[in-house]
Amino acid sequence: MTSESPTAAVLKIQMRGVYKAFDATTVLDGINLDVATGNVIALIGASGSGKSTLLRCVNLLEPVDDGEIFFDGVDIAEPGLDPDPIRRRIGMVFQSFNLFPHMSVTDNVAIGPRKVLGVSKSQARSDGLEMLTRLGLGERADAYPDQLSGGQQQRVAIARSLAMNPEVMLLDEITSALDPELVGEVLDVIRGLKEAGMTMLFATHEMAFAREISDTVCFLHKGRILEEGPPDQIFGDPREPRTKAFLQRVTDAGRL
Amino acid sequence: MTVPPLTRRAVYEQKQRRRAMVIATVSTTIALVAVVVLIPLTPGWEKVKKSFFDADIFVESFPGLLDAFLLDLKILFVSTPLILIVALLIALARGARRPAMFPLKAFAVIYTDVLRGIPVILLVFLIGFGVPALGLSRELSNPVIWGTVTLVLSYSAYVSEVMRAGIDSVHESQRAAARSLGMTGHQTMSAVVLPQAFRRIVPPLMNSFVSLQKDVALVSLIGPVEILRQAGIDKAKTANFTPYVAAAVIFLALTIPFTRLADWALARQRRRTGATTIA
Ligand SMILES: Nc1ncnc2c1ncn2[C@@H]1O[C@H](COP(=O)(O)OP(=O)(O)OP(=O)(O)O)[C@@H](O)[C@H]1O
Numbered sequence: 001m002t003s004e005s006p007t008a009a010v011l012k013i014q015m016r017g018v019y020k021a022f023d024a025t026t027v028l029d030g031i032n033l034d035v036a037t038g039n040v041i042a043l044i045g046a047s048g049s050g051k052s053t054l055l056r057c058v059n060l061l062e063p064v065d066d067g068e069i070f071f072d073g074v075d076i077a078e079p080g081l082d083p084d085p086i087r088r089r090i091g092m093v094f095q096s097f098n099l100f101p102h103m104s105v106t107d108n109v110a111i112g113p114r115k116v117l118g119v120s121k122s123q124a125r126s127d128g129l130e131m132l133t134r135l136g137l138g139e140r141a142d143a144y145p146d147q148l149s150g151g152q153q154q155r156v157a158i159a160r161s162l163a164m165n166p167e168v169m170l171l172d173e174i175t176s177a178l179d180p181e182l183v184g185e186v187l188d189v190i191r192g193l194k195e196a197g198m199t200m201l202f203a204t205h206e207m208a209f210a211r212e213i214s215d216t217v218c219f220l221h222k223g224r225i226l227e228e229g230p231p232d233q234i235f236g237d238p239r240e241p242r243t244k245a246f247l248q249r250v251t252d253a254g255r256l
Numbered sequence: 257m258t259v260p261p262l263t264r265r266a267v268y269e270q271k272q273r274r275r276a277m278v279i280a281t282v283s284t285t286i287a288l289v290a291v292v293v294l295i296p297l298t299p300g301w302e303k304v305k306k307s308f309f310d311a312d313i314f315v316e317s318f319p320g321l322l323d324a325f326l327l328d329l330k331i332l333f334v335s336t337p338l339i340l341i342v343a344l345l346i347a348l349a350r351g352a353r354r355p356a357m358f359p360l361k362a363f364a365v366i367y368t369d370v371l372r373g374i375p376v377i378l379l380v381f382l383i384g385f386g387v388p389a390l391g392l393s394r395e396l397s398n399p400v401i402w403g404t405v406t407l408v409l410s411y412s413a414y415v416s417e418v419m420r421a422g423i424d425s426v427h428e429s430q431r432a433a434a435r436s437l438g439m440t441g442h443q444t445m446s447a448v449v450l451p452q453a454f455r456r457i458v459p460p461l462m463n464s465f466v467s468l469q470k471d472v473a474l475v476s477l478i479g480p481v482e483i484l485r486q487a488g489i490d491k492a493k494t495a496n497f498t499p500y501v502a503a504a505v506i507f508l509a510l511t512i513p514f515t516r517l518a519d520w521a522l523a524r525q526r527r528r529t530g531a532t533t534i535a
């Protein structure tokens with residue numbers, strides 16, 4: 001049995017009281033979050049505040065302990081639900097790229113459509129090449145992941161997700177593992193996705209980028225969304241003392 | 257047309273290579289001369305030469321041994337794929353997480369524990385003599401079959417542990433990436449985890465394969481006339497150990513090229529995935 005959310009139509013994702021613990025440690029402590037179609041939501045917060053876990057729960061890589069996550073109005077947090085059909089509609093990009101090292105770049109991008117969508121090998125590879133070309137990687141299509149720079153690898157990882165035609169993209173600190181001069185090329189890709197109207201939920205330490213690109217910023221603290229609002233308000237006029245303190249620390253560290 | 261000038265490093269490396277070549281040649285020559293000159297000076301050499309290195313007996317027994325070796329090869333080529341398949345199934349069963357798979361998992365644990373714990377030679381005796389004693393039909397009493405089965409049982413238990421270690425060595429984040437694309441557990445295992453695991457376990461698998469090439473000879477203990485037994489027969493006939501030396505040469509002719517091939521394949525694999533070796 002899956003329950004229907006009343007406001008299903010407008011919202012792509014709706015989280016209600018999402019709770020998640022690892023053993024005795026509560027990591028998500030009642031998350032409520034609405035993501036409208038085409039919206040870009042930034043998750044900020046200290047290390048360990050639960051950003052990655054929240055993203056992994058949306059993609060069902062971590063089972064949710066309690067609460068509901070409506071995806072297109074269908075509760076996907078339902079225990080025992082088959083996660084595969086959901087995951088193929090949600091793209092995820094990881095901090096550490098996680099490319100498949102034994103496959104060429106093109107095959108990395110083609111594997112999802114081939115295995116999951118049943119696209120023929122040649123079709124998947126030519127689609128993959130097209131996607132790579134769009135992200136400026138056409139020339140490296142036959143390379144293996146560890147022959148690429150970090151920025152290129154991360155763009156391949158984005159291409160791999162996009163090849164599945166996802167309805168939502170989850171991005172988990174996708175520039176944290178990159179040298180500063182490589183961050184820009186990856187962020188450019190994300191800007192392009194926003195222009196194309198992609199719904200995105202992303203965790204980041206790049207405050208300037210969060211401010212520039214998101215429609216809503218959520219400040220996470222100890223597994224709760226402590227403050228949520230438009231970027232100009234959160235960064236310019238934070239209401240919660242903890243948000244202020246966090247942003248102050250970030251500013252002091254020279255990241256804003 | 258201009259010849260590209262040699263870089264400083266190229267000049268240096270060329271010099272190093274020449275030097276290494278000279279050293280290797282000189283030291284090899286010295287070692288060989290020492291062996292060839294010094295060993296014949298030992299007091300028992302004449303006797304050893306006669307009973308181990310008799311050229312006539314070598315030539316005479318060689319074709320028969322080669323013929324007998326065909327049986328070893330047959331056993332080897334039948335058992336190798338079976339070992340890989342059984343080992344993979346056992347490794348996968350051990351890693352199963354679903355509760356319905358529990359009996360299989362338990363079976364896999366017992367299988368590896370028991371079969372790895374018994375020396376191959378003992379297992380050959382137990383199965384080779386034990387199973388035919390059940391009074392099976394003539395074809396099923398063939399010791400070659402039970403010898404092969406024994407090798408498969410023993411080696412698959414060992415190889416399955418190697419495979420399991422290989423599977424476990426693939427980082428969880430690879431699984432997460434595959435699953436996030438919507439791939440099922442099986443697709444993730446077959447397209448992402450196993451190919452990486454196999455590349456990592458090639459060297460230990462090659463070692464097992466070389467051991468297997470040699471352990472095939474244990475099958476002779478329960479009757480079949482393969483190379484070791486044939487060498488024993490020849491030895492008894494000629495009252496000379498040369499047939500054993502000939503058998504050893506035949507084994508080496510198989511194992512050495514194979515070991516080289518394995519090294520080459522591994523080096524090529526490394527180059528292809530771009531990893532540079534650090535001096
Ligand atoms: N698999 C796990 N098992 C146990 N604890 C975990 C696991 N994954 C995460 N945690 C814990 O959950 C908490 C939140 O982790 P999470 O990775 O979601 O934080 P984060 O906000 O993404 O941090 P960072 O900014 O460092 O990436 C941390 O205390 C972490 O130790």
Ligand SMILES: [Mg+2]
Pocket residue numbers: 051052053172173203
């Ligand atoms: Mg994180």
